[in-house]
Amino acid sequence: MGALKIAVTGASGFIGRYVLAELARQQVDVVAVTRDAARLAGAGLPGRIVEMDMAAPGADCFDRLGRPDVLIHLAWDGLPNYKSLHHFETELPRQFRFLRAMVEAGLPSLLVTGTCFEYGMQSGALPEDLPTQPTNPYGFAKDALRRQLEFLKAVKPFNLTWARLFYMYGEGQPASSLWPQLKNAVLRGERSFNMSGGEQLRDYLPIQEVARLIASLARRQGDAGCVNVCAGKPVSVRSLVEGWIKENGWVIGLNLGHYPYPDYEPMAFWGDRRRLDAILKQLF
Numbered sequence: 597m598g599a600l601k602i603a604v605t606g607a608s609g610f611i612g613r614y615v616l617a618e619l620a621r622q623q624v625d626v627v628a629v630t631r632d633a634a635r636l637a638g639a640g641l642p643g644r645i646v647e648m649d650m651a652a653p654g655a656d657c658f659d660r661l662g663r664p665d666v667l668i669h670l671a672w673d674g675l676p677n678y679k680s681l682h683h684f685e686t687e688l689p690r691q692f693r694f695l696r697a698m699v700e701a702g703l704p705s706l707l708v709t710g711t712c713f714e715y716g717m718q719s720g721a722l723p724e725d726l727p728t729q730p731t732n733p734y735g736f737a738k739d740a741l742r743r744q745l746e747f748l749k750a751v752k753p754f755n756l757t758w759a760r761l762f763y764m765y766g767e768g769q770p771a772s773s774l775w776p777q778l779k780n781a782v783l784r785g786e787r788s789f790n791m792s793g794g795e796q797l798r799d800y801l802p803i804q805e806v807a808r809l810i811a812s813l814a815r816r817q818g819d820a821g822c823v824n825v826c827a828g829k830p831v832s833v834r835s836l837v838e839g840w841i842k843e844n845g846w847v848i849g850l851n852l853g854h855y856p857y858p859d860y861e862p863m864a865f866w867g868d869r870r871r872l873d874a875i876l877k878q879l880f
Contacts (some may be wrong), residue, residue, distance in 0.1 A: 601625040604812055605650070606670030608635035610768050613711070614807035615668060616641045622811055627661050645655040650694040657694070658701035658851040666814050667698055675734070676772050678713065678860060683737035690745050699748060705755040705817040707810065712762045712799070712834055712867065714739040724760070724822040729856045732860045742821025755819040760869050762826040766803030778837060782846045790854035799826045799866035809872070812879055828869025849852060
C-alpha cells in the first residue's frame with residue numbers, strides 16, 4: 597500500500613495552508629484543492645495542486661483529485677460576515693452538491709469543518725451531544741450541511757467526521773480577526789488598542805494546533821461524527837490579549853469598552869474537549 601492520500605479543499609486559505617504543512621510533516625500524500633492555483637504557486641507548500649471551482653466541479657471531480665482516501669473540506673465562501681444570507685441561499689446548496697458528488701463517486705472518508713456557532717447562544721462548556729441552536733445564518737448553514745450529510749450517509753455509507761472549530765489565532769489570519777488587529781496596531785505605533793470590555797470567555801487555540809488536530813482526525817479515517825476542536829478551557833479575551841502583548845514584548849495600552857460585545861454569541865462559552873481527547877488517545 598502507498599501513502600495515505602488526503603485532498604484538502606480551501607487549501608489556499610488561512611487554515612488550509614497550515615493543514616497542508618501539517619499533513620506533509622505527517623508524511624501524507626497531499627492534494628491541494630483551490631479555486632485559484634496562482635494563490636498557492638510559489639508558496640513552497642507540499643503536494644499536487646488541483647484547480648477546481650466547487651460551483652462547477654464536474655462529474656469527474658473525484659478522479660481529478662486522484663481518488664483520495666480522505667477529503668478534508670475547509671472551503672466556505674462569505675466569511676467573516678456571519679449574518680449574510682449567502683451562507684444558506686448560495687453556499688449551503690453548493691457545498692452539498694459538491695460533497696454528494698464526491699461521496700457518490702466513491703470517497704470513503706470525509707472530514708468537514710463546522711463551527712461553534714452551531715451551538716448558538718448556549719453558555720458554559722458545550723459538549724457535542726448538546727442540541728444545536730444556531731442563531732446566525734453561518735451557524736445555521738453549517739448545521740444544515742451536517743444534517744444533509746447524515747441523511748446522505750443513510751443511503752450511501754461513508755465515514756464522516758464533523759470537526760466543530762472554536763476560536764483560533766496565528767500569522768496569516770484575516771485582518772478582521774483579533775490577533776492581526778492587535779499586531780497591526782502595534783506595527784502602526786498606536787498607543788492604545790480599541791477593543792470590547794474583554795470580559796467575555798472564549799476558547800482559543802493557536803492555528804498550528806488546530807491544523808495538527810484536523811490532520812490527526814483526518815488520518816484516523818473514522819466515522820467520528822461531531823468532534824469539538826478546541827482547547828477545552830475558557831479564557832477571557834482581555835487576558836488573551838494581555839498575554840499576546842507580554843509574549844511579544846509589545847508596548848501598547850488597552851482601550852477597554854470601546855466596542856460593544858457581539859450580539860451573536862453569549863458572554864461565556866467554550867468547548868468540551870473530552871471526546872476529542874478520547875479519540876486522540878486511541879491514535880497515539
